[in-house]
Amino acid sequence: MKTVHFVVPAELDDPAKPTGGNIYDRRIFEGLSDVGWQVIKHAAPGSWPWPDAAAEHALARLISWIADGAVVLIDDLIASTVPDILVPEAGRLRLVVLVHMSLGEAPPGHQVADAETREGAVLSAVSSVVTTSSWTRDRLLLRYPLPPSKVYVAAPGVDPAGLAAGTAGGGELLCVAAVTAHKGHDVLLTALTATADLLWRCVCVGTLDREPAFVEGLRQRAVQADVADRVCFAGLRTGHDLAAAYSTADVLVLPSHAETYGMVVTEALACGLPVITTAVGGLPEALGRTRDGRQPGLLVPPGDSGALATALRRWLTDSDLRRGLRAAAWERRSTLSGWDVTARRIGDVLTQAAA
Numbered sequence: 001m002k003t004v005h006f007v008v009p010a011e012l013d014d015p016a017k018p019t020g021g022n023i024y025d026r027r028i029f030e031g032l033s034d035v036g037w038q039v040i041k042h043a044a045p046g047s048w049p050w051p052d053a054a055a056e057h058a059l060a061r062l063i064s065w066i067a068d069g070a071v072v073l074i075d076d077l078i079a080s081t082v083p084d085i086l087v088p089e090a091g092r093l094r095l096v097v098l099v100h101m102s103l104g105e106a107p108p109g110h111q112v113a114d115a116e117t118r119e120g121a122v123l124s125a126v127s128s129v130v131t132t133s134s135w136t137r138d139r140l141l142l143r144y145p146l147p148p149s150k151v152y153v154a155a156p157g158v159d160p161a162g163l164a165a166g167t168a169g170g171g172e173l174l175c176v177a178a179v180t181a182h183k184g185h186d187v188l189l190t191a192l193t194a195t196a197d198l199l200w201r202c203v204c205v206g207t208l209d210r211e212p213a214f215v216e217g218l219r220q221r222a223v224q225a226d227v228a229d230r231v232c233f234a235g236l237r238t239g240h241d242l243a244a245a246y247s248t249a250d251v252l253v254l255p256s257h258a259e260t261y262g263m264v265v266t267e268a269l270a271c272g273l274p275v276i277t278t279a280v281g282g283l284p285e286a287l288g289r290t291r292d293g294r295q296p297g298l299l300v301p302p303g304d305s306g307a308l309a310t311a312l313r314r315w316l317t318d319s320d321l322r323r324g325l326r327a328a329a330w331e332r333r334s335t336l337s338g339w340d341v342t343a344r345r346i347g348d349v350l351t352q353a354a355a
Contacts, residue, residue, distance in 0.1 A: 001038045005072045006025075006032075008044065020261070024100065027156075027342070031340060036347070045058050049078070051078075070094065075098055076102075095125070095127055096350060097126050097130070098130050098346075102139060102143070105260065120143070131151065132153070132155060133261040134153050137151050152349050155286075156266065156339075156342060158338065160270065162271065163330070164248070171316060173251060173312075175188060175206070175252070177204075179218070183206070184303070186217075187255045188202070189218055191308035193227055195313050196226070204232065205234050205237045246273065249271075251275065251276060252264065252276070252277070253308075254277040255300075262282060265286040270333055272326065272333050274325035274329045275297035278299065297325060
């Protein structure tokens with residue numbers, strides 16, 4: 001059996017932190033085992049990508065214990081910050097970095113000092129790089145002098161789901177994202193206020209504890225705009241509770257300022273839900289098109305509450321548009337790939353690295 005050492009942040013299995021990166025890593029851990037790999041998981045302690053000296057020391061010890069010639073898959077939250085540790089090991093180990101979000105693309109408030117210098121040194125030294133979207137791959141190749149042949153794409157998979165029933169008026173709006181500034185909830189609230197003359201209800205599913213002052217500001221604005229009874233900040237939901245939120249919605253609205261892919265987009269499409277989202281990062285890629293080129297949703301510029309309000313108004317008032325977007329979403333649903341495809345793609349990269 002082939003063996004890979006998978007180095008991940010210690011918070012990976014924390015149920016309170018179901019980030020896209022953590023979900024992806026967990027599914028890859030399971031999927032690689034299903035396609036014939038023995039996966040040895042190493043949880044790196046520390047607050048990545050901002051490690052302190054103790055975290056860096058622990059990581060250096062962890063890496064040094066791995067036998068010469070071993071294949072090592074490392075989450076980029078860890079790898080991209082520590083060239084002093086990993087670059088010297090690149091000749092001894094078969095290092096593969098999994099890039100969820102390039103440090104150079106970090107949203108405001110999440111930047112890392114000397115991000116491009118650190119990340120570029122690591123990515124240039126390792127055997128291969130796996131990105132979670134073609135958009136991210138293109139950005140890395142533009143930013144760093146990497147051979148295109150060593151940078152691969154393994155887009156997130158999605159689990160099969162039942163079709164959402166939908167309502168006649170399309171007024172059940174759903175936003176699935178941590179309630180933070182870079183996810184654009186303030187833009188969404190402004191757009192909702194501008195369409196308050198129409199019938200809608202918006203449920204915002206996502207953790208409320210990352211930027212509590214921002215969340216409180218949204219609540220106050222909702223009260224002032226007289227829409228507080230129509231905007232529900234439901235908090236974190238996972239598993240069956242999250243599935244129930246999708247099943248009772250008409251459309252997913254995701255007004256993010258930055259996304260490398262957007263797993264919630266394909267989760268919504270798996271339920272046959274159209275998506276109104278921003279034309280930024282990997283979101284258009286996740287939204288995709290039907291075989292005959294139709295988009296299963298609407299794209300608007302990031303940060304443009306007026307454009308988002310226009311899109312919402314179109315959705316809510318044009319039954320022909322809703323019918324067409326729902327049909328496109330149902331067809332796009334049939335083209336989505338599962339996590340087994342993602343795991344096989346990464347397994348192929350690891351096999352090449354081992355050779």
